Amino acid sequence: MSTAVSPLAPKRYPRMPEVEGVRIAAVEAGIKYKNRKDLMVMVFDEGTAVAGVFTQSKCPSAPVEFCRDNLPRGKARILVVNSGNANAFTGRKGRTATELTAQAAARAVGATEGEVFLASTGVIGEPLDAGRFSHLLADLVRDAVPGAWDEAARAIMTTDTYPKMVTATVQLGEAEVAINGIAKGAGMIAPDMATMLSFVATDAPIAAPVLQELLASGVGKTFNSITVDSDTSTSDTLMLFATGKAAARGAPYITDAKDPRLVPFRRALNRLLKALALQVVRDGEGARKQIEVTVTGARSARSAKRVALAIANSPLVKTAIAGEDANWGRVVMAVGKAGEPADRDLLAIWFGDFRVAHQGERDASYSEEQVSDYMKRDEIDIRVDLGIGRGKATVWTCDLTKEYVAINGDYRS
8 A cells, every 4th residue: 555645635534424224343454464454344234235236357356256146135234345365366265265254254243144245455366364354253243333434444445545435415205314435446447337346335225126226327427437547457346235224214215216216316326426436536546637538429428438438548648647748649549549430530629628639630729838737737637529429428537657657566565
């Protein structure tokens, strides 16, 4: 984990309220890191519904496979997360580690192993010794308290420089419900149906199939629209837990994703997911600038997103922005290589409010001085109009600096 906090870190962190039916604890288990907490549990009251989306990597971690197996049951009593070791590409030893952890977790909360969910993050290919921490779970469950969200966010960090936390309150029927979310991620970020690790909990009474629909539709314009380095993790996990405790305050039990009473909750959840996703981008390894890339005028929304990702993932675009160089030629390059329909002579490009290219050549009003001054900001907006359709998409990334190479060159040491 880096010691220098990202310059894009939040100036202040939210006060995370309690979510009724959720208790949290974290401990220093010594899995990899010294003098910091690296094992976290969330304990859920009986009746808690769960949804999840996971990496589409063809080399998923053992915990991802374990969660996928348990998810159809739709019920959760405990989540166990460790940092420092991803338990990925660990073969039979990895499966044994998840089994031992799940058994200990189930005993600790008096539940079945089918109500246990696991996540691990860190180095790939190193066997995870569950015996080093499984005996701690009973005490963690006993000591868990409702308000320890900050501890949870810090315990799941790896190369993150700051904890990522967001909270929201929203009306569901006549009652107010809470939504809290935490995330971790700084490198190996190009999510495909999830992020590195993110856990969201609410006291809303929502059935598991509805939660699943909310999460599956919510990731498209949030976690699946961010990239730090174009690399999809083996461990990507995003989970949503609903304790249902707000029912006692008059919140209606939602069993249909099209229920109009769910609309404000869906919007609040999507805002929370986007805020968490942007915090991941702003903590990209070595990042100094947040970059928003919007593509309009594409043949379709899918095509627009592919072009936007080609720009956002281009090392040449990202290094130019790190160097505060308004090199819009690199954006032209990225559009051209994306493999999507485009017409050179219809292309227009903006950096912020400054149009730098138009109709296949440099804009007549282009001012190097003005655009160079804009590039000094810590938030850079790039907009590209392809001029051939109505498809549009927005993705977020960060610049690529020397620190990214330094962090990843030393990652296993």
